Amino acid sequence: MATKKCNKKCAPQTCSQLQQHRGKFKPVLPNILKNGPASVKVKAGKPTKSVADQAKVKKIFPHTYGMPEIAFVKGANSGVSKKAINAAVVLSGGQAPGGHNVIAGLLDGFKKANSRNKLFGFLGGPSGVIECKFIEITPALMDKFRNTGGFDLIQSGRTKIETDEQLSKAKENIVNNKISAFVVVGGDDSNTNAGVIAEYLKKEGVDASVIGVPKTIDGDLKNEQIETSFGFDTATKIYAEMVGNICRDVNSARKYWHFVRLMGRSASHITLEVALKTHPNVTLIGEEVLAKKMTLAQVVDYLAKIVAARAKDGKNFGVVLVPEGLIEFIPEMKELIAALNDLLADNEEALAKLSKVSEKKEFVISKLPKKLADLMKSLPEGIASQLMLDRDPHGNVQVSLIETEKLLIEMLRARLAQLKKEGKYNGKFSAITHFFGYEGRCGVPSNFDANYTYALGYNAAVLALNKCSGYLSSVRNLVKNPKDWACGGIPLTMMMNIERRKGKEKPVIRKALVDLKGEPFKQLAKNRELWAKTESYLFPGPMQFFGPEEVTDMTTETLKYEHKKK
């Protein structure tokens, strides 16, 4: 067995004081789980179907489609403890606070069922499954990582197990190491992949359960069955601490506009949650920009109006939140990027002959349809060059490199100058930019995330011990006390639909965008005029682990408002 030794050392003197104390925190297990897997019985609901494209999804997942939702109820179930098993876990995709506690929950769940059960961790993400690199997660090793942030115990990776060769390799390594429970911790794509592996193993007649665990700070893995993905709570608390501090600074210095870009490319949940926590003057929500089919000029104009109105009150300062993915939500920008991707590929030779950026730009503009050519002309020089020059290895525009907040500031500055000429603006505009992303992915998990991830892991162990393959670990009623959380499993196929990815139809778990009819967005919409004019800032401060419960254990505004609705 290719077990690699973990050389992680974490003696007390090499830990921060908080780490030492946080290590002693005991996550609260839901009552239903607290007596261990042998006291939990599976209660199957009605057969399920996928959220859309039922026939197509069923065809791709003949062995795992239509399975019932599962709820855990109290009852003797000693069968799960009889035979010692090997289980394995893999972390997939970007880091999220609480990953280590999922593993702790898994370990404790499996060990409670049978102390001879073993848990292995594949190293470096799904590639570790293919290459068969793993370590044993012993209780002693685990104790150094309980309630800590990061994925450093076994790391993560972005490989997917998709091709026949990869699937076959994964199967081989699972079979050879007698692994009968395989847990994938990941976002929507990784859990789709977990569903694919579950289906494959069933097809191949391998007696191993594959269980998914919903992770992503972006908050876009949620639906009727999954109330939230883990990590979102902690990450947004960290970002809100920073944004709150900036709001206080703005209100003290009273001379700058701060533009804060927040992580979240495909959905604006983080930005919305941070806005509800801090009440900034302006919050842009990608989903709304898309729904209203706003042009870039309209977005800039919306900003300019607020800046000008505040300037009239003598307030040349404020805070603006910008979701990382804004650019791709602006229809004309999406169109421009798509057109550029084609145009630059088709004219590679001709462009290579032009040495100056200005010539390249002229050439590109001459080839674009008028509407897009005008848009390209309106972009600040730096951004226009970046769109033409910074390409990924496939030749595509690297949207993630675009510093949206700087783009907005440059265009806003031009718009304000114009308003000044027209006598409609008489203020000063100085802007400062921030981007928060990496700062939140590996924070110490909040009490909520520490409890939630531990429960998700423990619950996943119970699902695996009951051979519920192709399920996502599901813990619900999250606005209640953790003791009262409901546990069970959701068939992965139930959340899928068919989408086109790179020109091919693929089954994928549907991404949750900000619901413009949902209560969280409505709260923003209801208050934003007031927040724009005033300084209604809230200062959440640093996340607390000790002290009054309403400070330490409060959940997200998003969850609170979503539950209110029900």
Place this chain on the structure above:
Amino acid sequence: MATKKCNKKCAPQTCSQLQQHRGKFKPVLPNILKNGPASVKVKAGKPTKSVADQAKVKKIFPHTYGMPEIAFVKGANSGVSKKAINAAVVLSGGQAPGGHNVIAGLLDGFKKANSRNKLFGFLGGPSGVIECKFIEITPALMDKFRNTGGFDLIQSGRTKIETDEQLSKAKENIVNNKISAFVVVGGDDSNTNAGVIAEYLKKEGVDASVIGVPKTIDGDLKNEQIETSFGFDTATKIYAEMVGNICRDVNSARKYWHFVRLMGRSASHITLEVALKTHPNVTLIGEEVLAKKMTLAQVVDYLAKIVAARAKDGKNFGVVLVPEGLIEFIPEMKELIAALNDLLADNEEALAKLSKVSEKKEFVISKLPKKLADLMKSLPEGIASQLMLDRDPHGNVQVSLIETEKLLIEMLRARLAQLKKEGKYNGKFSAITHFFGYEGRCGVPSNFDANYTYALGYNAAVLALNKCSGYLSSVRNLVKNPKDWACGGIPLTMMMNIERRKGKEKPVIRKALVDLKGEPFKQLAKNRELWAKTESYLFPGPMQFFGPEEVTDMTTETLKYEHKKK
């Protein structure tokens, strides 16, 4: 009286949960102060002299030079309570966590002496003193701001009261409003200014005491008498939380080098403190770069060696801390900037005729001495243009706009490419940048800063009531329990020396740079080789206000090590 009404509303429902609980925190007063000003007696020490240039400083401060250090001792002093007085406070310079608690300490100290004493707050910094804009700080108003971050209660500003006209205006407003105690909360420059005002009022025969309070997150206002300035503790805790999270992310993702620039232009204390709290792979300290007279190429080479050594171990990731002021500590860069300032001013017309940046650059290079011309040529395009084009209203290069971390990354990339050609490097280098500054200036003050600032304010009130004008509020023994802190005052002139500023000799409080022979730097020097090779990261996590004392009340590593030495 031109009292402006404060329209700050902070009803519970508009505060975060943490704000509400934090509002109830009662700072611990040093035992010597806890029975109020009437139980504190002044014990004068020996006459003092300035740290340097004694004759010159004495000449400028004939009325306030040479005063004794003051220690507070227990004893009846009912005189301070007899007559009701008006006091006023002004916040000067950049925000620092705890400013509101200085004001709370002042208010409580003055009110304890005589409930009819009044405290006013000048608005918007020293310009509020000149323009006579102020509000009364009533107990009810104060209660909304206790233990909060920011300076929003009365705001701050960067004006200095220096010219005869300004001094005379300030005097007029102090006299007209019967203010007999005037407290200036600020950094080295602002406290120098407090000394100037104290001297001026004495000279003019005005019976008003001027007291300074040492504030700055940068940590560069400290000396034999002042152990630390307030705000440094909180700000470095906030930055260390972020840097620790990034270290954990780096160690989980294992594919990026993160370059973190930290606030602190004239000294690298913040960077050093954050390094001692988090153990990053590389920490650049401006003062060391200066002492070793390192060139930019040498700094880049130092980085390249560590990156290459880690790559050899398969570790293409790490964390680098860069102090904001690094560029100005590199002798040749300082020289280049000075030369450019002159050259660009002298050749304004000739340069205006050149339209292309490349032509301007060629022209500039042709005029520079060879050494500086070579340096200019070695700089990445973007930085070189920035040096030539981004000028402040005085025509000077805007050093603070230079994104040092990006400069280092670009040059490092070139150096690594060269090492690769030479077969000395075989890794991948992807870099991500961060700048933390504004995020820390207005954080919720730590327990330490909340206690320290409250004590500084209360202590300043006692100094003022005893008519100790020209003193800095001094609270010492800060590594002990707040109850055992020593209180008193230090003559402002004692910390001064003469420096050339804008071509003129001026008395200023000497800035404290990182002491390369001091214990904090030695700790870095002793450990940095190990930290470079390994992942000895510490994860301080978010600042805690409740829970175990060693988590909530721990002081800075800098203070701890500086006291160890003694």
